[in-house]
Amino acid sequence: MEIGPQAPPTFDCAICLETRNGHGHHIAHVYVCRPCIIEHILPKFHAALEHEAKYPVKWSGDVELQPKDFAQYFPDYSAFFTKWHEKVKEYSTPRQKRVHCKGCESFVRERARHSGEGVAWCKQCRSLVCGNCGDPGHSARRCDVDTSVASEEEPIERLPGHNRCPNVDCRAPMYLYDGCNHVRCGVCKLSFCWVCLKKNPGDGHWTTGNSCPRFGQPGSRRAIFDEDVEVGFREGIRWLLGAARDRMVHTARRALLRVGIPLVPRARTNQQGAGEVCGAGGEDETGGQTEEGRSGDGANETRVDQTAVEGRANEYRNDRASAGAAGDWSGQITIHHATSTRVSLTIADAVYIATVTVNGQVLEGDAALQVMADANMMFIPPQATGSGAMFHVRGTEDQNRSMRDQGLAQRRQEAAQRWDEAASRREEAAIRWEERRQREAERWNETAIRRREEADRRYDARMSDYDRRINERQNRMSRW
Numbered sequence: 481m482e483i484g485p486q487a488p489p490t491f492d493c494a495i496c497l498e499t500r501n502g503h504g505h506h507i508a509h510v511y512v513c514r515p516c517i518i519e520h521i522l523p524k525f526h527a528a529l530e531h532e533a534k535y536p537v538k539w540s541g542d543v544e545l546q547p548k549d550f551a552q553y554f555p556d557y558s559a560f561f562t563k564w565h566e567k568v569k570e571y572s573t574p575r576q577k578r579v580h581c582k583g584c585e586s587f588v589r590e591r592a593r594h595s596g597e598g599v600a601w602c603k604q605c606r607s608l609v610c611g612n613c614g615d616p617g618h619s620a621r622r623c624d625v626d627t628s629v630a631s632e633e634e635p636i637e638r639l640p641g642h643n644r645c646p647n648v649d650c651r652a653p654m655y656l657y658d659g660c661n662h663v664r665c666g667v668c669k670l671s672f673c674w675v676c677l678k679k680n681p682g683d684g685h686w687t688t689g690n691s692c693p694r695f696g697q698p699g700s701r702r703a704i705f706d707e708d709v710e711v712g713f714r715e716g717i718r719w720l721l722g723a724a725r726d727r728m729v730h731t732a733r734r735a736l737l738r739v740g741i742p743l744v745p746r747a748r749t750n751q752q753g754a755g756e757v758c759g760a761g762g763e764d765e766t767g768g769q770t771e772e773g774r775s776g777d778g779a780n781e782t783r784v785d786q787t788a789v790e791g792r793a794n795e796y797r798n799d800r801a802s803a804g805a806a807g808d809w810s811g812q813i814t815i816h817h818a819t820s821t822r823v824s825l826t827i828a829d830a831v832y833i834a835t836v837t838v839n840g841q842v843l844e845g846d847a848a849l850q851v852m853a854d855a856n857m858m859f860i861p862p863q864a865t866g867s868g869a870m871f872h873v874r875g876t877e878d879q880n881r882s883m884r885d886q887g888l889a890q891r892r893q894e895a896a897q898r899w900d901e902a903a904s905r906r907e908e909a910a911i912r913w914e915e916r917r918q919r920e921a922e923r924w925n926e927t928a929i930r931r932r933e934e935a936d937r938r939y940d941a942r943m944s945d946y947d948r949r950i951n952e953r954q955n956r957m958s959r960w
Contacts, residue, residue, distance in 0.1 A: 487644065489502065489503055489512075490502075491500070491503065491504040491511040491902050492511070493512055493513040493516055494510035494511065494512055495512055495513070495520055495949070496513065496515075496516050497514070500513045505517055506548070507539050507543070507545070508539060508540065508543045514553065516555050517550060518553055520555060521537075521550065521553075522550065522554065524535055524545075525536045525545075525547050525550075525560070525564070528563065528567070529563055529567050532571055532652070532667050533666035533667055535571050547560065547561065547564055548561075566603075568586065570587040571589070573587075573590045574649040574650070574933065575589075575649070575650055575651045575652065576648070576649070576651055577588065577590050577591045578591065579591050579600065579610075579611065579612070579613065581602040581605060581607075581616070582603065582608050582609070582613075582615050582616065582924070582928070583605050583607065583609070583616055583928050584604045584605040586602060586603070586604035586605070586630075588600045588601075588602055588609060588611075589611065591611075591612060592923070599611050600716070602616075613752065615931075616931060616935070627908070642654070642655050643655075643656070643674065643677070645665040645667065645668060645670060646670070646672050646677040646678075646679055647665065647670045647673070647679075648665055649668070649844070650664055650665060650668040652666070652667040652668070652671065652682040654666075655900055655909070657905055657906050657909065658672055658902040658905075659695070659697075660694060660695060661673055661674040661675050661692060661693065661694060661695065662674075662681065662686070662694070673685060673692055674684075675691075675692040675693070675697065675698060676691070676692050678692075683706075684706075686705055686706045687705060687706045688705040688706070689705075690705070693705050694706050767782070835851075
């Protein structure tokens with residue numbers, strides 16, 4: 481039995497997703513073709529030579545790649561590996577302990593532990609430099625730089641939007657022009673707060689009441705904190721009685737404004753201490769309709785006048801606490817609807833019994849549901865709720881669609897405005913950074929020229945002294 485020639489092996493490239501002949505290059509559990517390696521993977525190694533944040537090179541975020549595994553794809557691997565080896569030594573040295581040549585800014589070695597540990601050789605400019613500070617003008621024995629602190633750091637913290645990583649072994653310079661204050665260092669991967677530089681902050685670090693906002697700077701009108709709307713039983717009772725309602729009313733207002741419904745809170749306290757919170761378009765204390773209530777559309781005004789819907793809580797007890805500690809609570813919450821909205825309110829860890837009263841008559845069952853449906857309200861049945869305070873707001877379909885479109889357009893306009901402001905800030909920062917870089921380059925050039933001239937003068941003086949001693953010695957030998 482004769483067997484014909486077998487078909488060549490094939491594989492699917494994980495990058496271009498094309499079927500290729502051959503075996504391909506195995507990375508982790510997939511295969512990659514040669515053109516994709518040259519086009520996509522090799523540039524990552526070259527980028528790691530230029531930027532420390534790109535090192536190490538990783539595949540899929542977790543598999544670290546080594547250039548020796550791709551040596552056959554480099555045009556000149558020996559030259560590349562020499563540069564790679566030097567960069568790995570530099571990246572493996574903590575930033576505060578690195579010594580850079582002040583003549584060419586290239587990495588020399590790790591900072592000397594003591595001030596008298598000699599000199600180092602700069603391979604880039606091929607000159608001897610101080611092993612402590614990188615200055616070619618003096619030796620390490622006469623260096624005045626304190627090795628215990630990083631005196632080479634530039635104070636970039638003074639520039640707006642600039643900071644350094646709080647990791648003492650990293651101290652990488654960073655720039656944040658917009659976005660969340662929870663940032664991550666691209667070099668050492670440390671998470672920290674951009675405002676206070678706290679390492680690995682928790683989720684409650686940016687809540688309302690703390691000093692650090694999630695977005696923006698402390699004290700700014702644009703500062704945004706994380707909202708915490710979860711309340712316990714006692715705090716919910718205090719809010720219902722009007723003693724500590726400000727925080728919850730603020731949360732309710734934010735929830736209603738998300739769909740375009742204004743909420744104007746007003747609290748009244750009766751003789752028994754029961755509180756009352758009214759929404760926009762409520763009734764005043766004399767029983768008449770307020771100005772906001774009369775400003776609604778005509779159909780809603782007639783409906784509100786005919787069906788003054790009131791939810792009353794007759795029994796309110798905390799099942800988890802004792803009767804003496806929690807006690808009973810009786811009061812009322814009145815929400816008048818002049819814009820055909822329906823609101824349901826739930827307080828955590830409590831049993832809520834609601835009744836519907838229309839024209840002094842208490843309705844139950846289907847009649848109560850029908851009346852509340854006609855008034856476009858949501859009936860809240862007796863229930864034991866979970867944790868958290870929840871606000872559910874819904875109007876008619878046309879109102880919801882219109883309010884969503886308006887809110888979306890407003891958010892888009894605000895986002896475009898913020899983007900333009902951020903772009904202008906980025907341009908200004910780039911201009912300032914370029915001006916500063918030019919000034920620093922000029923200063924370094926002047927310093928390098930001056931130091932070279934001083935070194936030449938010292939060398940000429942030493943050579944003159946050496947020639948003088950040689951001449952004196954020859955004279956003595958001739959006289960002898």
